Amino acid sequence: MLQSLRKPSEAEPGRLGRLAKLPVFFDLKDRRAVLVGGSAGAAWKAELLAASGADVDIYATDPSPEMEYLLARGGADGSLTLHRNGWSAEILKDAALAVADLEDEDEAETFAAAAHAVGVPVNVVDKPAFCDFQFGSVVNRSPVVIGISTDGAAPILGQAIRRKIETLLHPSVASWASFAKHLRERVMQHLPPGMARRTFWERFTDLAFRGKAPATYGNTMETVLERIAAQTGETVGRVTLVGAGPGDAELLTLKAMRALQSADVILFDDLVSEDVLELARREAKRMMVGKRGGRASCAQDDINDLMTRLALQGKQVVRLKSGDPMIFGRAGEEIEHLEKAGIPVDVVPGITAGIALASALGVSLTHRDMAQSVRFVTGCAKTGQLPSGLDWQGLADPSTTTIFYMAGGTAGAIAERLIEAGCSPTLPAVMVSNVSRGDERWAGSITDLGWASERRDPTKPVIIGVGRVFKRAAKADARRLGHPLMLGATA
Structure with a gap:
């Protein structure tokens, strides 16, 4: 019996799952925003709007000390103007969006209706029934901006997620993103679409996630571009000696967290806790190189050779040591061995047991x-x-x-x-x-x-x-x- 043959065919694309809210990023630069209310919560909303470049008209008869302080200090961008009177429907004309902090339910409904009448998106704080959009937790690495929403169900969870992302995203990402904006047109002019551009941006991203600002590689665009071009022939990875601290995962430094999240291979000591290892990148290969007094241990020469071999394969290697790597951790021997092999080494300190x-x-x-x-x-x-x-x-x-x-x-x-x-x-x-x-x-x-x-x-x-x-x-x-x-x- 002849077996029927099946021809290759294109599979249907996967369907996007349900979204509780559509995540969008609203350009407010030089546009007018209306804010009603003078509470501390309203002050935070006003600061957020101004930081986004909006010219914020604030209507509050009795502004809180927090609002007064914000007005005296000013926002990061945009402008803040206080009107010491209540709101009316006329103030909503020509606004890009409107926000209100109103306790009274009837007044909140009236405000939302007035905004809708003139086609202005509206948010009434803590009153979802009168909101066209919501404010989420924000991770600010502008121009990289990350918004986190739990659809109003668990704001504290959203804040916790923000803190987690903050620990993993180095502040220098902001300067790399700004740098990319200046490079974009130049890359499009000089590199053809497809693999050439993709390779360039992959190299660019690799540098961006090393935790160093663009100025580290040179003070001009040309020197940074030369550094990216030089990566073409790079085949050697690097080794980072990371202090895991005494065992409590919450005692890790932010830099240690980032190193664990970017590792290809993690060589860890016998004393490193499972809680610390749980914070590592899931795809990273983990290898125990236990060293314990009075027990079977890996020879130091074998550990040195393993680190060298992996780095020469182009791997990002983390040597994870309990406590601090530079205190009774034989880091000096490891650094000397790696440097002789031409492998770059970084050290991330940890809290030593003492x-x-x-x-x-x-x-x-x-x-x-x-x-x-x-x-x-x-x-x-x-x-x-x-x-x-x-x-x-x-x-x-x-x-x-x-x-x-x-x-x-x-x-x-x-x-x-x-x-x-x-x-x-x-x-x-x-x-x-x-x-x-x-x-x-x-x-x-x-x-x-x-x-x-x-x-x-x-x-x-x-x-x-x-x-x-x-x-x-x-x-x-x-x-x-x-x-x-x-x-x-x-x-």
């Missing part, structure tokens, strides 16, 4: 009545023992706060050496595991550090703080737990 410890306990590491310096010290060498060559006399200085990293297994030895160097056995000490993620906490004196370390969960990383600044934390734990030597979850 700073997160201070914040979690509410302790100033350099409280002026107790400490004039702070030291970050590694508590473990490659051998698993205390590092040789530490300045124990300096670490025993009573005016110094010392933070020991990777010191869970050497806590007892640290206490012994500090006491030998002259520290009081009653000097306060703290030990926290998985700092910023609500795990175990202990506080007491250095004589009991070894005892506490033996009773900790050995699968969790700990950080140790020693110094007079921890006295209050030790007392608080004693009151909270009933005994200064007990371990337990943080409150």
Whole structure:
């Protein structure tokens, strides 16, 4: 039986799903807008209209302090003119649009009807029945403007979405968009339609999303164009060392968020939390390159070679490290290796565990009545023992706060050496595991550090703080737990 053949055919285009509202962008430059009302909310609407280039006539008999302040300061564009009287139908003639903040339902209906009578789109604040359009949350990277609407159902959700976009969209996008407006006609004159233009704009966009302003590449249009043209032969990607902080995803910097969102490949440490990884670009390939004391770990040389290989393939690589990459993170070795291979490297700092410890306990590491310096010290060498060559006399200085990293297994030895160097056995000490993620906490004196370390969960990383600044934390734990030597979850 012969199999029937099917010829290629064009599929029907997908259907656009339902839109609660049509998103449009209204040009108000040098056009007249009417605003009725003098409340703080009305002041915000007036500022928004003026920022869009409108000449705003404000009708308010008793303007609020916020409105008065706006009028004194002026808008970002357009103009603001106050009329200290009520509104009438005549003020709506020749207006591009009208906005009113009116409490009375009948007056709101009358205002909307008057606007409709002269063909003016109208918005009555918080009264959807009398609105031809709505104001949404705005992300301003003008000329890039992003409007967010929830159809009035969840304004707080709209604001949260705006904040999320704000974190991901670097402010320099505004200057690149302005630059594109000047380039557009020139590109259309010199590049034929199709692939040539598309390739140009793809290179342009790649530069725009690197988080640097056009002026970074030169102070004239020609130098920036040369930079874009030079990308033709670029085959090397780049590596960004990103500090993931102590684990709480909300402690990430905006720059770290943007790096995660632009990565092709993410090489992450064993200690990086799932919450942080959830913020990465979905399409990015994730590879664990775990390095944990006392456990099977990836060799540093293998990590260096992997970063180099991926970058030479043109990938945007993020090396995601817990804490800050430049503090006990072997970043120096990685940077040196990559630079020898001709691979560009960026570094995005993160909150190191020592700073997160201070914040979690509410302790100033350099409280002026107790400490004039702070030291970050590694508590473990490659051998698993205390590092040789530490300045124990300096670490025993009573005016110094010392933070020991990777010191869970050497806590007892640290206490012994500090006491030998002259520290009081009653000097306060703290030990926290998985700092910023609500795990175990202990506080007491250095004589009991070894005892506490033996009773900790050995699968969790700990950080140790020693110094007079921890006295209050030790007392608080004693009151909270009933005994200064007990371990337990943080409150």
